[in-house]
Amino acid sequence: MKGNISRRVFVGSTLAGVVLPRVAIAAPPETSLRPVPRDPKMRKRTARTVEEILGRARLQGKVSFAVVEAASGKALEAEDAALAKPPASVAKALTALYALDTLGEDHRFSTRLMFTGGIEDGEILGDLLLVGGGDPTLDTNGLASMAQTLKTAGVTAVRGGIKVYDGALPTLRDIDPGQPDHVGYNPGISGIALNFNRVHFEWKRGSNGYAVTMEGRSDGLRPAVHMASMAVKDRSTPIFTYSDSGTRDVWTVAKGALGKAGARWLPVRKPGLYAGEVFAVLAGAQGIKLGKPELIDTLPETTMLVRHLSKELRVILHDMLKYSTNLTAEIVGMAASQKRIGRIETLEASAAEMNAWAKMTLGMASPALVDHSGLGDASRVTAPDMVCALVAMQGSDFHEILKPVALRDSKGRPVRDHPVKVVAKTGTLNFVSALAGYITGEDGTELAFAIFAADEDIRATIKREDRERPPGSRSWNGRAKTLQLALIERWALLYAS
Numbered sequence: 103m104k105g106n107i108s109r110r111v112f113v114g115s116t117l118a119g120v121v122l123p124r125v126a127i128a129a130p131p132e133t134s135l136r137p138v139p140r141d142p143k144m145r146k147r148t149a150r151t152v153e154e155i156l157g158r159a160r161l162q163g164k165v166s167f168a169v170v171e172a173a174s175g176k177a178l179e180a181e182d183a184a185l186a187k188p189p190a191s192v193a194k195a196l197t198a199l200y201a202l203d204t205l206g207e208d209h210r211f212s213t214r215l216m217f218t219g220g221i222e223d224g225e226i227l228g229d230l231l232l233v234g235g236g237d238p239t240l241d242t243n244g245l246a247s248m249a250q251t252l253k254t255a256g257v258t259a260v261r262g263g264i265k266v267y268d269g270a271l272p273t274l275r276d277i278d279p280g281q282p283d284h285v286g287y288n289p290g291i292s293g294i295a296l297n298f299n300r301v302h303f304e305w306k307r308g309s310n311g312y313a314v315t316m317e318g319r320s321d322g323l324r325p326a327v328h329m330a331s332m333a334v335k336d337r338s339t340p341i342f343t344y345s346d347s348g349t350r351d352v353w354t355v356a357k358g359a360l361g362k363a364g365a366r367w368l369p370v371r372k373p374g375l376y377a378g379e380v381f382a383v384l385a386g387a388q389g390i391k392l393g394k395p396e397l398i399d400t401l402p403e404t405t406m407l408v409r410h411l412s413k414e415l416r417v418i419l420h421d422m423l424k425y426s427t428n429l430t431a432e433i434v435g436m437a438a439s440q441k442r443i444g445r446i447e448t449l450e451a452s453a454a455e456m457n458a459w460a461k462m463t464l465g466m467a468s469p470a471l472v473d474h475s476g477l478g479d480a481s482r483v484t485a486p487d488m489v490c491a492l493v494a495m496q497g498s499d500f501h502e503i504l505k506p507v508a509l510r511d512s513k514g515r516p517v518r519d520h521p522v523k524v525v526a527k528t529g530t531l532n533f534v535s536a537l538a539g540y541i542t543g544e545d546g547t548e549l550a551f552a553i554f555a556a557d558e559d560i561r562a563t564i565k566r567e568d569r570e571r572p573p574g575s576r577s578w579n580g581r582a583k584t585l586q587l588a589l590i591e592r593w594a595l596l597y598a599s
């Protein structure tokens with residue numbers, strides 16, 4: 103994206119509150135769209151009707167969508183368009199636009215090593231400080247590189263201690279308090295993040311019980327951490343428990359759930375202490391002995407020794423949209439808000455600023471997000487509003503950081519050379535499925551679309567501890583994804599062929 107997003111005057115419908123009549127056309131094709139030597143008018147008559155698509159998915163009353171010509175904004179078709187739904191991770195597409203517009207595509211986050219008190223004969227006379235700059239992609243390899251650079255700079259010892267400053271962003275226990283304690287996609291947040299604020303828990307059963315490890319793992323590096331502990335308990339449920347000891351994340355796990363061996367990532371609730379401990383281990387491997395890390399609230403007068411830079415924001419956002427990393431979305435969103443309005447203390451406040459920006463810059467009517475990742479299911483967006491944002495970006499290179507979506511044949515197999523191309527952002531929560539992006543048809547016509555499906559009544563019955571894999575969620579979301587592809591094929595055939 104070159105430069106900041108400019109406001110546009112849209113041609114045709116603004117989409118707010120649009121509800122279009124649905125075209126009733128005959129029976130569905132037996133296979134996915136393919137170029138065939140047939141009269142175009144005859145081909146269009148094979149398009150499935152919206153009623154049929156909704157009926158097959160068994161999601162009536164739970165779906166809203168809108169599709170328009172991307173170049174003009176002309177509305178083509180909609181269903182329950184005024185109904186606001188949880189966007190799930192489709193919200194990350196708005197966050198990407200917000201961050202690009204506010205921070206710029208070349209923005210890079212920095213993590214620094216600072217010191218106080220001067221240096222004599224390789225010894226830092228004061229403290230060594232690990233200073234976070236809100237890099238959502240910092241990993242153990244990055245910290246190892248910083249430790250190596252510190253040694254190369256001639257530092258051999260630290261007379262004081264290792265201090266960690268993570269105040270560049272507010273410190274939050276998690277993204278969404280409604281999620282189970284143990285899910286790795288809902289970690290704590292602060293101005294320093296390591297390994298997406300997740301710790302690697304691994305177990306193996308032996309003759310004397312289970313051996314467990316808690317590590318700040320990366321490829322080839324496995325530094326053990328003690329600020330997160332795990333104890334195996336002789337029980338069947340609950341599978342995990344979490345408690346905060348003040349300086350440690352204290353976990354227990356049910357023996358009956360472990361089996362012979364396995365591993366998973368658990369969320370870190372104390373990101374500053376986690377990063378500080380891992381760095382101390384890595385510095386020790388370079389012969390630089392550091393004590394136990396300590397968090398500080400303010401930065402003293404310091405001198406910089408080492409600076410580690412992230413990749414450019416555009417690359418970070420491409421990966422965020424591809425892998426749907428919640429922590430990245432929240433950090434870049436808050437960084438953008440702080441650049442716009444100064445210090446913020448909550449995700450809700452930051453999301454409110456993004457909502458205001460989206461109205462002003464993208465022409466959206468009523469976005470109501472409560473975070474930047476879409477993990478919080480109190481967020482609401484209408485399909486026309488989402489499409490309005492996509493139309494605003496038509497003609498930019500925003501398409502290039504969206505993920506290709508494969509269309510499929512009648513047996514569900516991806517068609518690699520399909521004449522219809524789709525790039526979009528997916529969104530999935532339990533009994534929530536969303537998709538928004540662009541369709542490029544055989545004739546080159548580009549459409550912008552958004553599809554939101556949610557059964558909020560079922561979601562409301564799920565207990566907090568069951569939200570990782572509640573019964574029925576997988577099949578429901580599978581039907582929603584089948585519906586999405588069927589709608590895309592309908593629109594490509596009717597409006598872009």
